Amino acid sequence: MTIGTAEKIRRIVEDRYDLGAFLDAREIHGGTVNTSFKVTISGSRNKTEHYFLREYNPLSREPEIRFEHALLSHLRSSGFELASVPIPLRDHTTYFRAPASSPELKTENFWALFDFLKGEDKYTWTNTDLTDGEFSSAADILARLHKHGADFKKPPGSDRGQPPIMHFLPLLKQNFSDFAETTRKSRSAELFQNHALKIQSIIDAGLNGQAEYEGLLKIPIHCDYHPGNLKFENGKGVGLFDFDWSKIDYRVFDVALALFYFTAQWRGEGAGCLRLDPFRLFLSVYQETCNREGHVAPMSPLELRMLVPMLAFANLYVLNWSVVDFSAKADADDNEHYFFIRHGIRVMEWIEDNENALVKAISGAD
Numbered sequence: 403m404t405i406g407t408a409e410k411i412r413r414i415v416e417d418r419y420d421l422g423a424f425l426d427a428r429e430i431h432g433g434t435v436n437t438s439f440k441v442t443i444s445g446s447r448n449k450t451e452h453y454f455l456r457e458y459n460p461l462s463r464e465p466e467i468r469f470e471h472a473l474l475s476h477l478r479s480s481g482f483e484l485a486s487v488p489i490p491l492r493d494h495t496t497y498f499r500a501p502a503s504s505p506e507l508k509t510e511n512f513w514a515l516f517d518f519l520k521g522e523d524k525y526t527w528t529n530t531d532l533t534d535g536e537f538s539s540a541a542d543i544l545a546r547l548h549k550h551g552a553d554f555k556k557p558p559g560s561d562r563g564q565p566p567i568m569h570f571l572p573l574l575k576q577n578f579s580d581f582a583e584t585t586r587k588s589r590s591a592e593l594f595q596n597h598a599l600k601i602q603s604i605i606d607a608g609l610n611g612q613a614e615y616e617g618l619l620k621i622p623i624h625c626d627y628h629p630g631n632l633k634f635e636n637g638k639g640v641g642l643f644d645f646d647w648s649k650i651d652y653r654v655f656d657v658a659l660a661l662f663y664f665t666a667q668w669r670g671e672g673a674g675c676l677r678l679d680p681f682r683l684f685l686s687v688y689q690e691t692c693n694r695e696g697h698v699a700p701m702s703p704l705e706l707r708m709l710v711p712m713l714a715f716a717n718l719y720v721l722n723w724s725v726v727d728f729s730a731k732a733d734a735d736d737n738e739h740y741f742f743i744r745h746g747i748r749v750m751e752w753i754e755d756n757e758n759a760l761v762k763a764i765s766g767a768d
Contacts, residue, residue, distance in 0.1 A: 407505075414515075419492065425442040427441045428443040437503060441454070454516040458511055458512040458513065469649075472563075473645060476553075484639070486517045497512050517737070522635060530666070535637040536634060541684040542639075544688060545689075546691060548653060548698050550621075550696050551621060552697060570739045574718055605718065619651065621650060623652075626659075627659060628660070654701060656717040665678075674747075674752050676752065676753070686767040710753070713760070718746070
C-alpha cells in the first residue's frame with residue numbers, strides 16, 4: 403500500500419468519523435470484488451481499536467449498499483452478533499463517496515467503515531476441509547442468520563439488482579448461450595461448449611417447473627455463504643462477513659448454495675463430488691438449530707424435495723461467475739478459468755448421477 407493511500411485513509415477516518423486518531427492501515431488481500439483495509443485507531447483513553455474499511459467495487463450500486471447496511475443493522479438489533487455493522491459517520495449516514503485508493507483510478511467509489519471481526523481466516527471457498535465441529539458451527543450460524551433476518555423489511559431506496567434465483571435463470575441461460583457460441587479459442591470455451599446442451603437442459607427444467615417453487619419461504623439470504631466468509635476460533639465460527647451479495651430469495655437456495663460451497667470437493671480423486679458425510683451433518687444441524695431456535699421453522703418437506711434441483715441451480719449460479727469473468731477479459735487466464743469451469747461441470751454431472759444418494763442423505767438428515 404502506498405503512502406498516498408495511507409494518507410487518504412487517514413483523512414477519511416479523522417475527517418468523517420468521531421473515533422479517534424489514525425494510527426495505521428493495512429490492505430487485506432484475498433477478496434475478488436472489493437478492496438479492504440484493516441484500520442487501527444487510537445480511541446478513547448488511548449485504547450487501540452481496529453476497524454474494517456471497505457472500498458466498494460466501482461460498479462457497486464447505491465441501492466445495493468443501502469440494502470446491505472440496513473440488513474446488517476437489522477441483524478445486530480435483533481440479536482445476531484456475528485456480523486459486523488457499518489459505523490455511522492458524523493452525519494449519521496453509513497457510507498460515502500471518496501476518490502479511489504488506487505492512484506491509477508480517477509473515479510470516486512463508495513466507502514464504508516465496519517467494526518472488525520475477531521477470529522481467524524482459516525479457509526477459502528476452494529479450501530473447505532473443515533473439522534466436523536466447524537461444519538456444525540457453520541450450519542448453526544446459517545440457521546441463526548435466517549432466524550434473525552426473517553423479519554427484515556427493505557427500506558425505501560434499497561434493493562439488490564440481481565433478481566431471485568428463479569428469475570435469474572433466464573440471464574444464466576443467455577450468458578451460457580453466448581459463451582457456447584463464442585469463437586474465442588481456449589480450453590475453457592471448448593470444455594464448456596462440449597457440455598453446453600446439458601447445462602441448458604438443467605436451466606430449461608427449472609424454467610418449466612417454476613410453479614413448483616411458489617409458496618416456498620422467502621427471507622433475506624446471505625447468497626455467498628462459504629467457509630472463506632467465516633472467521634473461526636477454537637473450532638467454532640465467530641464471525642460472518644461479505645453481505646454485499648445478500649438479497650431476498652428462497653431460503654432453500656441459500657441452504658443449497660451453502661451445501662455446494664461447504665461440501666464440494668475441489669481436488670483429488672473425488673474432485674467434483676459433494677461429500678455426503680459433511681453434507682448430512684450440515685443439513686442435520688441446520689434443521690436442528692431451526693427447530694431449537696424457533697421463529698423460522700426447519701425446512702419443510704417441499705423445501706427438502708426441491709433441495710436437489712436447487713443444488714444444481716446453485717452450482718450453475720457459481721459457474722456463471724467464471725463464464726462471465728472469462729468472457730469479459732480479453733487477457734483472462736485460460737488455465738485458471740478452466741479449473742473453475744471444469745469443477746462446475748464435474749459437480750453438475752455428479753449431482754445428476756447421484757440424485758438417489760442425495761435424496762437419501764437429505765432424508766437421513768431431516
